[in-house]
Amino acid sequence: MAIVAIVGRPNVGKSTLFNRLVGGRQAIVDNVPGVTRDRNYAEVEWGETSFTLVDTGGFEEPGLGVMDEVIAAQVRRQVEAAIGEADAIVLLCDGREGLNPLDREMMDRLRRAQRPVFVAVNKLDTVTAEEKLLSEFYALGVEHLYPVSSAHGLGVWELADDVVAALPPQEGPAVEREGEVRVAVVGRPNVGKSSLINRVLGYERVVVSEAPGTTRDAVDTNFELDGTPYVLVDTAGIRRKGRLAGPLEHYGTLRSLKAMERADVCLLVIDAAEGLTDGDVKIAAHTFDLGRGVVVAANKWDLVHLNPKQATKHLNKIREGLRFLGDVPLVITSAVEGTGVQEVFGTARQSFERLSAGFSTSEVNKVLEAAFAAHQPPAYRGKPVKLYYATQIGNRPPRFVIFANYPKGVTDAYRRYLVNQLRSRLGLSSVPVQIVIKPRRRE
Numbered sequence: 001m002a003i004v005a006i007v008g009r010p011n012v013g014k015s016t017l018f019n020r021l022v023g024g025r026q027a028i029v030d031n032v033p034g035v036t037r038d039r040n041y042a043e044v045e046w047g048e049t050s051f052t053l054v055d056t057g058g059f060e061e062p063g064l065g066v067m068d069e070v071i072a073a074q075v076r077r078q079v080e081a082a083i084g085e086a087d088a089i090v091l092l093c094d095g096r097e098g099l100n101p102l103d104r105e106m107m108d109r110l111r112r113a114q115r116p117v118f119v120a121v122n123k124l125d126t127v128t129a130e131e132k133l134l135s136e137f138y139a140l141g142v143e144h145l146y147p148v149s150s151a152h153g154l155g156v157w158e159l160a161d162d163v164v165a166a167l168p169p170q171e172g173p174a175v176e177r178e179g180e181v182r183v184a185v186v187g188r189p190n191v192g193k194s195s196l197i198n199r200v201l202g203y204e205r206v207v208v209s210e211a212p213g214t215t216r217d218a219v220d221t222n223f224e225l226d227g228t229p230y231v232l233v234d235t236a237g238i239r240r241k242g243r244l245a246g247p248l249e250h251y252g253t254l255r256s257l258k259a260m261e262r263a264d265v266c267l268l269v270i271d272a273a274e275g276l277t278d279g280d281v282k283i284a285a286h287t288f289d290l291g292r293g294v295v296v297a298a299n300k301w302d303l304v305h306l307n308p309k310q311a312t313k314h315l316n317k318i319r320e321g322l323r324f325l326g327d328v329p330l331v332i333t334s335a336v337e338g339t340g341v342q343e344v345f346g347t348a349r350q351s352f353e354r355l356s357a358g359f360s361t362s363e364v365n366k367v368l369e370a371a372f373a374a375h376q377p378p379a380y381r382g383k384p385v386k387l388y389y390a391t392q393i394g395n396r397p398p399r400f401v402i403f404a405n406y407p408k409g410v411t412d413a414y415r416r417y418l419v420n421q422l423r424s425r426l427g428l429s430s431v432p433v434q435i436v437i438k439p440r441r442r443e
Helices: 014-022 071-083 103-115 125-131 135-140 156-166 193-201 247-261 278-289 308-321 341-355 362-372 412-425
Strands: 002-007 040-046 050-055 088-094 116-124 145-146 179-185 219-225 229-234 263-271 293-299 329-334 387-394 401-406 434-439
Touching: 002 014, 014 050, 014 088, 014 156, 014 308, 040 156, 071 103, 088 103, 088 156, 103 116, 103 247, 116 156, 116 329, 145 156, 145 412, 179 193, 179 219, 179 247, 193 219, 193 229, 193 293, 193 362, 247 278, 263 278, 263 341, 278 293, 293 308, 293 341, 308 329, 329 341, 362 387, 362 412, 387 434, 412 434
Parallel strands: 002 050, 002 088, 088 116, 116 145, 179 229, 179 263, 263 293, 293 329, 401 434
Antiparallel strands: 040 050, 219 229, 387 401
């Protein structure tokens, strides 16, 4: 699909316009400048045309704006990358603040890009405001300006119609990639999630900083590795509720949790030098409860200065802390040195394949019979509980239904026993398994 990029200074309303065109709150919006930092992509259907819309961070001079100098420089590179891949560009300006030197600088850059450019002047909520504030933006050297109010939707439709008309013709409908694996990269703040993503992609896809909370939106990227297509989702660091530093972190955490729900496998990145924390364990447990596969990346291994024996003990301690999840894979990684990066995604693919596995009813019933023979459930109201048969009813994760004479008599402890038996005997020890107990159907 064609790509349309929205660019402009911080806090001019780019994410609000992005959400308005997408038709939902996909990007975090706040009055604080500099909220968006990475490129955020979404598909938009406009009439009979579909295109990819890109939200970008605020373009400002490093050291002269609201963002940290290093982050501002990285955001500028993200904006320039979005301009380079776009088929059309919307330059959004703030009508209330008036024409800014950075607006002129951006317009000069966009002319050199030789793409169709549409200058939209935002925050013009009334006809009076439009007449009073619009005229000075003609100094940018454009014949037509688009007065809009992203917050209220005024003028947005005319802008979108003209942008779509300027796009190159579509080559055909998008084809779903067979065997695509969705991997959400999750973890606490500042464990190296974004650095790991940039390392595997081979370019600066997301902004990286030593400051916790640099990533705020969940950012999707399509790529292919060793013949397997992936969708990689970078997420904001997840903190406990009581430690959230404000609304931005709150919304970032909510987006991260949503990203976990739409993933197949979650790559839990932990700080190898720090070891496993309670926060890491809670994220891993939540991932398993969602029915997603888990791969643990012990990142920043280049900072672990231990002899081989101590290193083995250190890793075993991490594995011990995750034992409640079963045989979850643990991979040593270093985003700085590139250690373990390919292994991580090969392991994620294996987890995806196990999540997608299908088993015949006879295979499942052999496991059930052996489990029942080895350990029977306690009686229910003085009567024996019988398990009749089982069958698989779904995957991602593997789900099974077991028919019994007294479903309420199957205790939580016995249910966990059955899950563990299915996992160990069907080769699913590294992925979650779900079971449903139902009464036997009457003839």
